Amino acid sequence: MAVLQSCLYLVVLLSVILPAAKSLRNPAMRLRFGKKGEFKILQVADMHYGDGKATPCEDVLPSQLASCSDLNTTAFVRRMIRAENPDFIVFTGDNIFGFDATDAEKSLEAAFGQAIASNIPWAAVLGNHDQESTLSREGVMKHIVGLKNTLSRVNPSEVNPIDGFGNYNLEVGGVQGSAFQNKSVLNLYFLDSGDYSTVPGIFGYGWIKASQQFWFQLTSAKLKRAYMSKPLPQKSAAPGLAYFHIPLPEFSRFDASNYTGVRQEGISSPTVNSGFFTSMVESGDVKAVFTGHDHLNDFCGALNGINLCYAGGFGYHAYGKAGWPRRARVVVANLETTSNGNWGTVKSIRTWKRLDDEHLTAIDAQVLWSKTSVGGLI
Numbered sequence: 001m002a003v004l005q006s007c008l009y010l011v012v013l014l015s016v017i018l019p020a021a022k023s024l025r026n027p028a029m030r031l032r033f034g035k036k037g038e039f040k041i042l043q044v045a046d047m048h049y050g051d052g053k054a055t056p057c058e059d060v061l062p063s064q065l066a067s068c069s070d071l072n073t074t075a076f077v078r079r080m081i082r083a084e085n086p087d088f089i090v091f092t093g094d095n096i097f098g099f100d101a102t103d104a105e106k107s108l109e110a111a112f113g114q115a116i117a118s119n120i121p122w123a124a125v126l127g128n129h130d131q132e133s134t135l136s137r138e139g140v141m142k143h144i145v146g147l148k149n150t151l152s153r154v155n156p157s158e159v160n161p162i163d164g165f166g167n168y169n170l171e172v173g174g175v176q177g178s179a180f181q182n183k184s185v186l187n188l189y190f191l192d193s194g195d196y197s198t199v200p201g202i203f204g205y206g207w208i209k210a211s212q213q214f215w216f217q218l219t220s221a222k223l224k225r226a227y228m229s230k231p232l233p234q235k236s237a238a239p240g241l242a243y244f245h246i247p248l249p250e251f252s253r254f255d256a257s258n259y260t261g262v263r264q265e266g267i268s269s270p271t272v273n274s275g276f277f278t279s280m281v282e283s284g285d286v287k288a289v290f291t292g293h294d295h296l297n298d299f300c301g302a303l304n305g306i307n308l309c310y311a312g313g314f315g316y317h318a319y320g321k322a323g324w325p326r327r328a329r330v331v332v333a334n335l336e337t338t339s340n341g342n343w344g345t346v347k348s349i350r351t352w353k354r355l356d357d358e359h360l361t362a363i364d365a366q367v368l369w370s371k372t373s374v375g376g377l378i
């Protein structure tokens, strides 16, 4: 009887506590820095998933062709997750190559399967190929947000209607138990860079529209206000990182003297400049932008205090260069320690890439931003 009573009591208690605990949480702040004062993000660009085992690889050595399929992409995701044990995984579009995916839902589930199985929170944005199978762009994004462990969202409520599907932001809280546990010390922005122009007379790829930039400006200003107000008001905005698929026209402003990595093909940005780079420079919080789309480019270059970075091609059913390994980008933010020995705000943001070779060789390590440097220059 006593056991039954305490069981009942527990059920009643839980049914009171759980919804309350849930409503206390800031829904955008499900991510936070770990006990070591670190937050690590794995970026996977251009998986180009098709139908799995039946879908062959592109641009591998002739000797590799027979044994290569989408399953090699799956294996690479699994190895990267094991090697880096990230806190968060971001898929920056062309997650599936729609033309060769018989069933979009199945292909998406296979593409994100390793992230789902890892129990690590993940997010995705759309590329220009995700909608070419059995689902529209809206359908793909709606399916993604229903998958397990994802923090992806279809669109914000603050700006409605907004162009595209998959415009949202996430806040990364300070270390649990530290003074910054309720503050977002790192902000992540996700945008839909579209697929192709639908405007007569303008050819080529899509771009980030005015409605999306307006949402970005509102969100950035709101986050900055919160970060600079009590408790613990900060002097300037928390650093931000932006993830989307298609590179901005500004990616073409570099040459080998001022980027880290390689540029082995043209920059496939839209033919018009919609001004999103300028919006980010004006807002002042975004320190780095991460895209995919051009599989043979994997560089990072800094312009006006913002690093513009490619991840390099990841998927095997995607064009690449035989003998030039598929790759992924890792970003790590580290916190500073305060005078009382507690964890504080973000001190530095670093990046490197890993190659899908035998040892998952890490290359091109660089600092993207540090708190002590002026204007993000190193």
Ligand SMILES: *[C@@H]1O[C@H](CO)[C@@H](O)[C@H](O)[C@H]1NC(C)=O
Binding pocket: 060, 064, 067, 068, 069, 071, 072
């Ligand atoms: C693809 O995976 C198979 C099976 O593990 C492996 O034998 C092959 O070397 C891989 N191919 C490439 C290009 O990595």
Ligand SMILES: *[C@@H]1O[C@H](CO)[C@@H](O)[C@H](O)[C@H]1NC(C)=O
Binding pocket: 024, 178, 179, 180, 181, 182, 231
């Ligand atoms: C953070 O918020 C929780 C819940 O509202 C509160 O109990 C805690 O004291 C806050 N901690 C700090 C450091 O602000």
Ligand SMILES: *[C@@H]1O[C@H](CO)[C@@H](O)[C@H](O)[C@H]1NC(C)=O
Binding pocket: 253, 254, 255, 257, 258, 301, 302, 303
């Ligand atoms: C990179 O260097 C070239 C000269 O080699 C210069 O023309 C270009 O403006 C530089 N780009 C940036 C973003 O600094």
